[in-house]
Amino acid sequence: xxxxxxxxxxxxxxxxxxxxxxxxxxxxxxxxxx
Amino acid sequence: xxxxxxxxxxxxxxxxxxxxxxxxxxxxxxxxxxxxxxxxxxxxxxxxxxxxxxxxxxxxxxxxxxxxxxxxxxxxxxxxxxxxxxxxxxxxxxxxxxxxxxxxxxxxxxxxxxxxxxxxxxxxxxxxxxxxxxxxxxxxxxxxxxxxxxxxxxxxxxxxxxxxxxxxxxxxxxxxxxxxxxxxxxxxxxxxxxxxxxxxxxxxxxxxxxxxxxxxxxxxxxxxxxxxxxxxxxxxxxxxxxxxxxxxxxxxxxxxxxxxxx
Numbered sequence: 001x002x003x004x005x006x007x008x009x010x011x012x013x014x015x016x017x018x019x020x021x022x023x024x025x026x027x028x029x030x031x032x033x034x
Numbered sequence: 035x036x037x038x039x040x041x042x043x044x045x046x047x048x049x050x051x052x053x054x055x056x057x058x059x060x061x062x063x064x065x066x067x068x069x070x071x072x073x074x075x076x077x078x079x080x081x082x083x084x085x086x087x088x089x090x091x092x093x094x095x096x097x098x099x100x101x102x103x104x105x106x107x108x109x110x111x112x113x114x115x116x117x118x119x120x121x122x123x124x125x126x127x128x129x130x131x132x133x134x135x136x137x138x139x140x141x142x143x144x145x146x147x148x149x150x151x152x153x154x155x156x157x158x159x160x161x162x163x164x165x166x167x168x169x170x171x172x173x174x175x176x177x178x179x180x181x182x183x184x185x186x187x188x189x190x191x192x193x194x195x196x197x198x199x200x201x202x203x204x205x206x207x208x209x210x211x212x213x214x215x216x217x218x219x220x221x222x223x224x225x226x227x228x229x230x231x232x233x234x235x236x237x238x239x240x241x242x243x244x245x246x247x248x249x250x251x252x253x254x255x256x257x258x259x260x261x262x263x264x265x266x267x268x269x270x271x272x273x274x275x276x277x278x279x280x281x282x283x284x285x286x287x288x289x290x291x292x293x294x295x296x
Contacts, residue, residue, distance in 0.1 A: 004101050011089075017158075018261070022261055
């Protein structure tokens with residue numbers, strides 16, 4: 001694993017974790033309001 | 035029926051008449067608010083994408099570690115926001131213990147959930163950076179140990195919440211746990227400064243690196259705040275739904291064990 005790939009994976013993890021949680025919460029909020 | 039009831043759908047009655055009183059007022063959305071929320075998320079997304087572009091195209095590489103040091107620009111802001119989320123749990127726990135109002139408990143639970151998500155990000159990116167820079171995935175240095183403890187404490191906080199059935203007891207136990215768990219935050223912060231640790235106690239950065247770090251703080255903080263607010267809203271809606279079910283159960287005259295009719 002090259003340093004560049006490692007760095008990309010780290011950014012991918014943060015992006016997936018935070019935006020995945022955001023999408024999940026927005027969907028839950030929308031479902032509960034319906 | 036007030037004007038407010040005409041502009042939104044009651045989450046409890048799903049239309050018709052409002053049955054949730056003050057709760058309904060708190061979740062009702064005006065047209066301006068309806069636009070404000072997507073605008074907030076769009077702005078956060080744009081800032082997030084811009085920060086990543088800045089890190090990979092403009093910020094210089096660090097001399098000894100090379101490109102892997104770039105993990106730092108998201109690792110540190112996520113760590114700082116983990117501390118802020120833990121501080122929200124702490125403040126909300128004090129608020130609940132002083133006022134015994136359920137919204138404090140909803141806020142504490144929301145912040146604890148997001149603290150776990152953020153802390154997971156800190157630990158995972160830290161491990162990747164450690165493997166690239168130091169050649170090890172993990173070492174039991176004071177800061178890493180206290181950081182892992184922080185993650186465990188808030189995971190246990192969420193487990194404790196799900197294991198207590200009575201809402202009042204759950205809120206009280208969680209508030210006390212939330213106060214105690216926060217004690218680990220200063221330990222994480224001070225450990226690398228006061229004890230020998232693999233993390234540097236102080237860091238000096240080139241002006242471009244400082245600017246990149248400051249600009250990366252913006253989207254991560256906006257995202258963390260947005261996540262806590264949305265989770266808080268979801269918690270409040272879930273509580274209202276649960277109250278609705280309870281009321282329907284009682285009004286429906288369903289036999290209960292307490293009533294001795296079973």
